[in-house]
Amino acid sequence: MRSLILLPAVLLLAACQGMEPISSSQAATPPSQAEPAPVPETTVPPEATPADAQVSQETYSSEEIVAEASKFFGKASGDVAQAVEKVFARYGRPNAYIIGEEGSAAVVVGARYGRGTLQYKGGDSMPVYWQGPSVGWDWGGNASKTVTLVYNLRNTAQLFQRFPGVEGSLYLAAGIGVNYQQSGNIVLAPMRTGVGLRAGANVGYLHYTRKPSVIPF
Numbered sequence: 001m002r003s004l005i006l007l008p009a010v011l012l013l014a015a016c017q018g019m020e021p022i023s024s025s026q027a028a029t030p031p032s033q034a035e036p037a038p039v040p041e042t043t044v045p046p047e048a049t050p051a052d053a054q055v056s057q058e059t060y061s062s063e064e065i066v067a068e069a070s071k072f073f074g075k076a077s078g079d080v081a082q083a084v085e086k087v088f089a090r091y092g093r094p095n096a097y098i099i100g101e102e103g104s105a106a107v108v109v110g111a112r113y114g115r116g117t118l119q120y121k122g123g124d125s126m127p128v129y130w131q132g133p134s135v136g137w138d139w140g141g142n143a144s145k146t147v148t149l150v151y152n153l154r155n156t157a158q159l160f161q162r163f164p165g166v167e168g169s170l171y172l173a174a175g176i177g178v179n180y181q182q183s184g185n186i187v188l189a190p191m192r193t194g195v196g197l198r199a200g201a202n203v204g205y206l207h208y209t210r211k212p213s214v215i216p217f
Contacts, residue, residue, distance in 0.1 A: 058121035059093035069147045072099055073193050079174035086173060087149055087189045096120050096150035098128060103143045114146065115212065118159065128159065131213055132206035144192045151187040163188055164205040181206060
């Protein structure tokens with residue numbers, strides 16, 4: 001009878017001798033669960049430009065804008081600085097700008113078409129186009145160069161929409177016309193040369209697009 005009682009204990013002792021001791025930390029650790037499958041990385045589509053990702057929030061100084069605009073407009077930096085200072089005093093430093101050319105014509109009802117390059121601090125850039133109507137006490141036509149300061153843009157896709165003109169914002173400084181356009185928090189400040197014949201062109205809106213369009217609406 002005693003041998004029958006001791007047999008389970010002997011078998012248990014033999015089994016324990018073949019096992020490694022368990023530390024207290026191991027004892028407290030629950031059984032491991034299967035690791036989840038790795039999530040594939042999200043890649044930018046090949047047809048998208050680097051600028052379609054998050055826009056850098058680095059900003060341009062007034063000296064940088066004056067230097068670029070003076071070279072593009074072919075004007076003295078002191079003249080350009082007058083226009084730039086007005087924009088900077090109102091909105092501060094932009095995190096992008098558009099440099100390009102446009103043409104417009106109007107007899108009360110007008111249209112404006114343009115094309116240029118959206119430039120970010122750090123080197124990223126992409127082509128952009130714009131078109132839009134204007135209505136008001138407006139006549140004449142012109143072709144002009146334009147440098148548009150861009151504020152609060154966080155993703156390029158936010159640019160491709162309609163931007164109404166801010167009424168009464170047009171002013172002239174040293175032969176450069178400046179007005180403001182705004183949609184939500186995004187503000188555009190186009191600076192143009194040769195706008196004397198289109199004093200009413202700030203009434204209306206501009207539609208910024210990835211591709212050119214003959215329809216101004």
